[in-house]
Each structure stands twice: as C-alpha cells, then as structure tokens.
C-alpha cells in the first residue's frame with residue numbers, strides 16, 4: 229500500500245472522505261446527464277431512451293429463452309422495429325398535431341418496448357391487451373407488429389385501456405385499423421372483456437394491489453399459451469407471486485438506459 233493511502237486509511241475522517249468520494253464516482257455522471265436532460269428533453273413522465281448495447285443483447289437472450297427462438301431471430305425483430313421509418317414518421321406527425329405533444333421528444337426511443345414488439349412478432353397473437361397506454365407509444369409499436377404479422381397472413385387485434393380520455397393520441401391512421409382504446413378504469417374494462425387474451429401487458433395503475441387484481445381479472449380469459457408482460461416488476465413482486473401461485477414460470481429482465489439518468493425499468497415475463 230502506498231504511504232499516503234496508508235495515512236489516509238488510518239485517520240477515520242480522511243478515510244471517510246476518501247470512501248465517500250470513491251462511492252460518489254458511481255453517481256456523478258448521472259448529475260451531468262440530469263442537467264443535459266433538463267435542457268434537451270421535454271418529457272416529465274414515462275421517460276423514453278434507448279437501451280445500451282449490452283441491455284439489447286440481454287433482452288434478446290431473455291426473449292429467446294422464453295420463446296425458444298434463436299437469438300439472431302430476436303435481434304432481427306428488434307432492428308425491424310428500430311428501422312421502421314414509416315412508424316417513426318407517423319409518431320412525429322401525431323406528436324406535432326397533438327397539444328400533449330409538447331411533453332414529448334422528437335427522438336423516438338422504444339427502450340424495453342422492443343421486447344413487447346418481439347413477443348407479438350413471434351407469438352402471432354390474435355388478441356393483445358395493454359393496460360395503460362399514455363401517449364400510445366406502446367400502442368403504435370404493438371400495432372405495427374400486428375400489421376407486419378398481417379402481411380405474413382396472421383391477423384391480430386390490439387386493445388389498450390386508459391383512464392385518461394386524452395391518452396392514446398398516437399394511435400391513428402393504419403395503426404388504428406388493428407387497434408382500439410377502451411377508455412375508463414382498466415379493471416372495469418377487463419371485467420367486460422370477453423375475448424381470449426394471447427399477450428397481456430400490464431402498465432396502468434402502478435400500485436401493487438391494482439396490478440395483482442388485473443392478473444386475477446383476466447384469469448378466465450387466459451390459457452397456458454398466454455404470456456403476461458409486467459411493466460411494474462421493477463417496483464413490485466406481484467407478477468412473480470402471481471406466477472408462483474398459478475404454476476407459471478417467471479423471468480425478470482432489467483433494462484439499462486443509454487445516456488439517460490433514469491435507472492431503467494424492466495419486463496416481468498410470466499409464461500407456461
């Protein structure tokens with residue numbers, strides 16, 4: 229050990245300062261990112277960002293493990309979504325048109341939703357339900373996957389739910405031909421829903437009990453093939469608990485945002 233370090237370590241206060249300074253190096257970069265975001269972004273909730281290369285790779289491996297498809301196939305679906313210029317232009321146009329668009333950025337970043345997209349491309353579901361749609365970024369991405377499936381001969385329909393009557397402004401044009409929004413409380417909408425659900429994405433009221441209730445409500449509409457994606461699994465263990473209680477497998481993918489201060493959310497995946 230170097231003599232200076234030896235002295236620093238022996239004196240409690242100097243050692244304290246040295247340790248705190250070292251620990252803070254893990255977070256200092258975040259303050260620079262927060263400042264940059266303060267100037268360059270217009271978002272104040274439901275933040276969007278790209279994923280790091282490593283996170284994209286982990287997400288691809290996770291989806292591959294659940295769907296039993298190969299890694300390269302999954303990656304190809306990620307790039308299909310990321311390179312969908314028509315979809316990106318549509319999102320920009322609708323953002324410009326909507327008064328709520330002032331809270332959205334001009335860069336389109338799907339983050340973990342790339343995983344949602346890929347489940348639709350692989351499963352070819354007839355019915356996809358997403359509870360909680362906000363602007364409708366997930367909605368149009370999921371509908372774009374359904375449109376690609378349709379080109380390949382597999383029809384499917386998207387249902388989003390939201391309690392906010394202004395939610396879902398991105399779901400317009402050709403994307404709306406394969407999708408619709410059920411406005412009102414999500415659980416009330418799910419109680420009235422009568423179709424079998426192939427893919428269910430929970431992203432509405434983020435309280436733990438509400439999340440669990442959504443899973444219980446759709447139980448009669450599920451089969452062993454139904455996949456549940458939980459957007460709340462970074463905050464609660466409700467999907468893990470629901471999976472254990474109903475004999476389902478559960479895996480959690482933790483996303484890592486690229487160049488963003490937000491620590492990231494994840495995807496809880498429940499399947500048989």
Ligand SMILES: C[S@@+](CC[C@H](N)C(=O)[O-])C[C@H]1O[C@@H](n2cnc3c(N)ncnc32)[C@H](O)[C@@H]1O
Pocket residue numbers: 274341358359360361362363364365366367389390391392395412413414415431432433434
């Ligand atoms: C995190 S945002 C959804 C983000 C969206 N899934 C996406 O991909 O960008 C949560 C949404 O849930 C809605 N919400 C909250 N409580 C709800 C409830 N009880 N029923 C239906 N929607 C609800 C909010 O209005 C909000 O738009």
